[in-house]
Amino acid sequence: MNNTHKRSMVSGYGGLPFGVISECKVGNIGVLGVPSEVDKGSRIGASLAPDALRKMTQQLDTKLPANGRDLGNLDVSGDWTSSLMELISHLVNVDVIPIVIGGTSDVANVILQTLPNLPVVACMPLARHDLVERTENTVWLGLNGEQPIEVWDQINTRNMVWSTARQLDEQQAITIKAPKSAILWIDMSVIDLGHAAGTIGLNPGGIKPETLVSVVGAMDCNWKSIVITGLAPTLDTRGLSELAAIEAINQALSNG
Amino acid sequence: MGDVVQIRFDKIPSFLGLPISDLEDLVPNQVAIAGYFCDNLDQTFAGQRYLARQLRYKSRSKIVPINATDLGDLNVFPLEPEKHFSAVISQCEEVLKLGTYLVLVGGDSSGLKALGAAVENVVNLDVPIVSISNNNKLNLSKTQKIILSVDLKELAGKWVSKPRRLNGLSPSQIITQIKNIPNKIIAVAIFGLAPELDGRGSTETQVALNILEAVVKRLDKGAH
Numbered sequence: 001m002n003n004t005h006k007r008s009m010v011s012g013y014g015g016l017p018f019g020v021i022s023e024c025k026v027g028n029i030g031v032l033g034v035p036s037e038v039d040k041g042s043r044i045g046a047s048l049a050p051d052a053l054r055k056m057t058q059q060l061d062t063k064l065p066a067n068g069r070d071l072g073n074l075d076v077s078g079d080w081t082s083s084l085m086e087l088i089s090h091l092v093n094v095d096v097i098p099i100v101i102g103g104t105s106d107v108a109n110v111i112l113q114t115l116p117n118l119p120v121v122a123c124m125p126l127a128r129h130d131l132v133e134r135t136e137n138t139v140w141l142g143l144n145g146e147q148p149i150e151v152w153d154q155i156n157t158r159n160m161v162w163s164t165a166r167q168l169d170e171q172q173a174i175t176i177k178a179p180k181s182a183i184l185w186i187d188m189s190v191i192d193l194g195h196a197a198g199t200i201g202l203n204p205g206g207i208k209p210e211t212l213v214s215v216v217g218a219m220d221c222n223w224k225s226i227v228i229t230g231l232a233p234t235l236d237t238r239g240l241s242e243l244a245a246i247e248a249i250n251q252a253l254s255n256g
Numbered sequence: 257m258g259d260v261v262q263i264r265f266d267k268i269p270s271f272l273g274l275p276i277s278d279l280e281d282l283v284p285n286q287v288a289i290a291g292y293f294c295d296n297l298d299q300t301f302a303g304q305r306y307l308a309r310q311l312r313y314k315s316r317s318k319i320v321p322i323n324a325t326d327l328g329d330l331n332v333f334p335l336e337p338e339k340h341f342s343a344v345i346s347q348c349e350e351v352l353k354l355g356t357y358l359v360l361v362g363g364d365s366s367g368l369k370a371l372g373a374a375v376e377n378v379v380n381l382d383v384p385i386v387s388i389s390n391n392n393k394l395n396l397s398k399t400q401k402i403i404l405s406v407d408l409k410e411l412a413g414k415w416v417s418k419p420r421r422l423n424g425l426s427p428s429q430i431i432t433q434i435k436n437i438p439n440k441i442i443a444v445a446i447f448g449l450a451p452e453l454d455g456r457g458s459t460e461t462q463v464a465l466n467i468l469e470a471v472v473k474r475l476d477k478g479a480h
Contacts, residue, residue, distance in 0.1 A: 060420050195414065209413075210422050237456070238417055247422050 012070020013050075013101070014057045014246075019069030021087075026095040028068035029253065034084060036076050036103040043200045045232035047076075049245075050101040052233035056242045065254045068096065076103075081110050088114040092224065099249060102229035104200065108185045111227050118224055119179040123212060124187035125165070125203045127151045132158070139178060141215055142168060142190035142207045165190070165207040174211075174218045181222040184252055186212070188231040188241060196244055198236025209244035217251035226252055269312035270326035271361065272469060277325040284355030287475045289468070291329035292344075292447070297337060297366035303450025307362035307408075310451045310461045311468060324472050327351070330360070341370055348374030352443065357475045359444045361468065368405050368445035375403055375443055383442065388425070388433050398438045406430065406471065408449035408464060416460045417452040427463045431470040440478065444471050 012018045013031040024030050033050025050073055056062075074080055074087070084100075088111055091098045100111060109130070112120065119136035122128070125144040132138065132154040140155065140162035147155075155162060161177055168174065189201030196209050207215075228245050236242070270276050271289045282288055291308025295301065308329060330347050333340040348371050351358045360367045368385065375383045379401065386396070387405040396402065412426060413419030425433075449464055451457040 213422055238419060240413055240419055240422070243413055243419050243422055 011058065012072070013054045013099075014062045014064035014250075016064065016068055016070040018072055021069075021071065021090060021094070021096065024069050024091075024094070024096040025067070027066075027097075029064070029066045029097045029099050030068055030091050031070045031099045031101065032087065033073035033101050034076060034080070034103040034107045035073055036080070036107055038104055038200050041200070043202070043232060043235060045234040046102060046104050046200050046230060048233050049103065049228070049231040049242075052242055053101055053228075053231075053245060056239060057246055060243075060246070062246055062250070065250060066097070081106075084110045085114045088225065097223065098225045099253075100225065100227045101245075102227065102231070105187060105229045108187070108227045108229050111183060111225055112185075115183060115225060119182040120185055121178060121182050121219065121221065122185050122187070123190045123215070124185070125190055125201070125206055127155060127162075132160070136179070137161070139176065139182070141176065142212070144190075144203060144205050144207075165192070165203075165205060165211075168207050168215055169211050174215050176215060176219050178219040178221040181224050184216070184221070184223050184226045185229070186216070186227070186245070186248055187229050188245060191241065191244060196236055196241035198231060198233050198239075198241030200230050200232045200235075209240055209247075212244055213247045213251050216248045217255060219252075220255055223252055269315060271308075271312055272315050272324070272326075272465070272472065274324050274326045277327060279327075279350055279354075281325070282327075282351065282354045282356045285323070285357070285478075287324035287357045287359060287472050288327045288351050289324065289359045289361055289472070290327040290347075290351070292332070292360045292363035292367040292445075293329050294332045294334045294340065294366060295364045295450070296334050297340070297364060298369060299365045299448070301364075301450060304364050304447060305362060306453060307447070307449050307451055307461075307464060309362075310453065310457060311361060311465050314458075314461045314465050323476055341366075341373070344370040345374045345377070348443075349378050352378040357442060357444075359446065359468070359471060359475070361446050363447050365405075365407070365445075365447055367447055368403075371443050371445050372403060379442065386437065386439070388430050396439055400439050401442050402437070402439045404434070404437065404441045404444040404471070406434070406444065406446040406467060408447065408467070411449070411460075411463065415463050416449065417456045418450060427466055430467055434467070434470045434474050437474070441475055444475070446471065 035047035037047040121139040123141045144165040189199045192206035293305045295304035412424035
């Protein structure tokens with residue numbers, strides 16, 4: 001954990017006090033920033049997301065529907081994946097819900113590897129090979145554009161639940177059959193770039209930020225972990241992308 | 257230096273391009289619009305005090321509506337709350353006593369509170385504050401006089417440069433609600449927006465201006 005960083009802020013995400021895992025109680029949340037960065041392309045800035053979300057929740061005076069601790073940011077300079085695995089395992093073992101703010105999708109990959117037996121609700125434009133190979137079915141939300149054929153075959157063969165961005169945006173009342181408990185992974189690139197451009201992936205025809213929040217809020221699921229990736233706050237000067245992430249987390253915590 | 261300071265004005269900017277008046281110029285049933293330059297007393301966030309100024313800058317090419325005037329800004333004392341409320345209430349009372357409809361523009365919700373107190377003192381009736389909101393269900397008789405509260409924080413995030421929420425009302429929904437209020441509105445407060453002072457704030461300022469225009473037209477029309 002980066003203690004210098006912790007000291008530089010008065011309070012953590014959503015007004016939670018900064019703390020350590022031992023201070024979390026059963027049923028609490030533990031917010032962890034994992035500021036990994038994109039290693040190619042021009043749309044960078046994912047490493048700024050954890051602190052940007054903390055700052056914005058302070059500015060908006062966001063109230064979280066759960067108690068817990070902000071565990072600060074993981075130091076991503078060394079072998080951070082092992083450290084993250086250890087941390088997540090420990091949090092889950094003591095019944096604390098890890099809210100992990102990336103960073104890039106490799107952050108979510110580590111969470112998924114750490115919790116291999118849980119189903120995943122994946123909000124993302126492109127279906128991923130590693131997710132269709134998990135033992136439990138993945139729920140796909142916000143798919144958009146051409147999907148890899150072998151992945152799509154698997155989704156259909158295994159009767160996975162999926163919705164495209166357009167379907168979600170056009171539904172009047174959103175009902176998604178969600179598993180009883182799952183990991184929620186929101187890749188912020190699921191949002192249409194015209195509505196909120198603060199993402200490392202460009203997604204014309206993605207879902208509206210409001211739709212993302214409604215969809216997450218409509219799922220009655222016991223979230224074992226929530227992971228946000230792909231948010232690049234400096235690419236959205238109005239902060240709608242950050243607002244979408246914050247409201248989605250709040251909706252998930254309200255229901256989960 | 258932002259765009260704002262580079263604007264060259266042909267005349268002194270005023271709300272909706274209206275003539276500028278003083279208290280002694282007001283007549284009954286006229287709509288008087290006053291700026292409220294205070295954003296540190298109630299539901300505070302910095303920048304709301306600039307709304308009146310930005311609306312005047314944006315107004316320079318608008319068509320002048322009938323029977324309305326720009327009264328300038330109220331005198332405020334933001335660092336001395338007691339003196340401030342006393343002064344603002346008293347200034348609002350002076351306008352209302354003339355039978356003029358008063359519209360307070362900008363600042364935080366403390367302006368609405370002062371306006372409510374002034375209406376209570378002058379009209380001497382229980383005049384409810386009706387807010388524009390997502391769940392606006394009025395259970396008032398049509399003859400009931402009201403104060404209208406237009407909190408621009410109700411706007412959906414996509415309409416403002418510094419969004420504080422995703423969901424909310426569109427400008428046209430707010431304007432429709434204003435048009436459809438059946439009661440006699442005697443005073444209005446429009447507040448809750450901290451407009452960006454450069455070009456990024458042009459959309460939200462235009463939205464606020466359209467809402468102000470709808471309010472003035474609605475007041476000019478009287479009760480339905």
